Amino acid sequence: MTDTLDLAPTIAVPSETVFPPEEYDRRITAIQARLRAEGAEALLLTGPENIFWATGRQTAGYFAFQALVVQESGAPRLLVRQLEETGARAATYLSQIETWQDGTDPVARLAEMVGAMGLQQLAVERSGWFVSPDTFARMDATLPVTLTDGSGWVEALRVVKSPLELDAIRRAAAYTQAGLVAAIEACEVGVSENTVAAAMIAAATSAGSESMAMEPLVSSGPRSGVPHATWRRRMMEYGDAVFLELAASHDRYHAALMRSVWIGSPPAEAQRMMDTAERALDAALAAMRPGVPCAAAHEAAQHVIDAAGYTAAFRKRIGYSMGVAFAPDWGEGALLSLFTGVDRPFEPGMVFHLPATLRSYGAFTVGASETVILTESGAEPLSNLPRSLTVK
The missing domain is CATH 3.90.230.10 (Creatinase/methionine aminopeptidase superfamily)
Known part of the structure; x- marks a missing residue:
């Protein structure tokens, strides 16, 4: 059970997307190709630049923990602060957006989400600037998967622009x-x-x-x-x-x-x-x-x-x-x-x-x-x- 609110009736079509859905489909496909090449099951993105590049998700509230999980196949899943859900739905074409509530631990909420996805291994951006060492330590201790290093995978895709x-x-x-x-x-x-x-x-x-x-x-x-x-x-x-x-x-x-x-x-x-x-x-x-x-x-x-x-x-x-x-x-x-x-x-x-x-x-x-x-x-x-x- 999640605390995600269903806001689809409120925002039937994304209203602040930067690019058409085909552009993001191409980017997710490129990430998934990198996952297959690395033999990885999924990649966890936490940096605001990488999440934006992959989905269009942007906000002035990116100081609050957010995470995007891209699996080797299928649709990505985004976790954001509950206050940010409306903006996340307006700025992206994502169908799977989950939330964590103020006063709760977002890492614990991420562990719940990852566990429900049935993953065994998860590559993470260990060289990213956005997540603190303390948060990474709690992710290592809490997430019910084996964590591997996926640093630089998305960055390499971002260098050549469309x-x-x-x-x-x-x-x-x-x-x-x-x-x-x-x-x-x-x-x-x-x-x-x-x-x-x-x-x-x-x-x-x-x-x-x-x-x-x-x-x-x-x-x-x-x-x-x-x-x-x-x-x-x-x-x-x-x-x-x-x-x-x-x-x-x-x-x-x-x-x-x-x-x-x-x-x-x-x-x-x-x-x-x-x-x-x-x-x-x-x-x-x-x-x-x-x-x-x-x-x-x-x-x-x-x-x-x-x-x-x-x-x-x-x-x-x-x-x-x-x-x-x-x-x-x-x-x-x-x-x-x-x-x-x-x-x-x-x-x-x-x-x-x-x-x-x-x-x-x-x-x-x-x-x-x-x-x-x-x-x-x-x-x-x-x-x-x-x-x-x-x-x-």
Whole structure:
């Protein structure tokens, strides 16, 4: 017996689904093919990105425990907090949705559901970020099955995007560019970082963006030389560098963009660094072709940066996968990086964000980025916003 409420009469047809049912049928079929290849009976998904990718399930309430069980054949079964059932039915085409109630143990409820399914073994996402070690320990102790490791199985399927996903990312890119245009325009002496951030977010949202998986980055003056710093009421002054980065979203698919502004005349060193960053980005983009290892893009950019003498100003990967995102990160950097040693070849349909940034730490940052789609002929940038340093 379950505490699931039958809300089908209330919502006869899903009302907030992102894609048509055929798209999710294709994804579940791909997961099931991976299960058969692994000799696995079923896979338990707990990460919000993977659950969304497989079913369309999304909510701001994903902080509450949820789990999706995909068996080698048959329909998936979703477990959510009871308060979330209406949204789960509205956002997915799933016929089997069960719930746990506030004040009860969701792991015990999951054990009951898994036991009723008659499973003997269950692969789980042990490398996922969403479930705490304590919850995993209770799952190990409570679930009436043998648990095996299914980490990375769904992530590998997410890296190459479908045409519907690519369309969503293109839309997100347009929202992002609108936000960057507004932010650049707002940068002036005497204007606060908050005002610039407000202009950026308002423009992206007005253009169509939904909730963003991570806050935009707006920092000025010495604060712009601190990685991942963002607005804190600082008033902009003559001679300031301004760092701007945003990833807007369409149906949870994100596209990022970064640009640099200098209020007043930039020092020669800052302009040399900016020129180097632009050349590094160009080199990385030129190296991105189907069949070439992902490491090639990073190595091409690193060669330009090293030759210019700015190795210490970079020291990071040149890019990472983009697509589905929930807080705390707007990227899919845990899925695939453009970095040394990454030998997976580029394939059409992959999407990456390439932030080419050079820093004088604690002083300023300059650079530019692009979100790109891999096509048969190479990397297609999704922005036409000039990459050069904007001097105000």
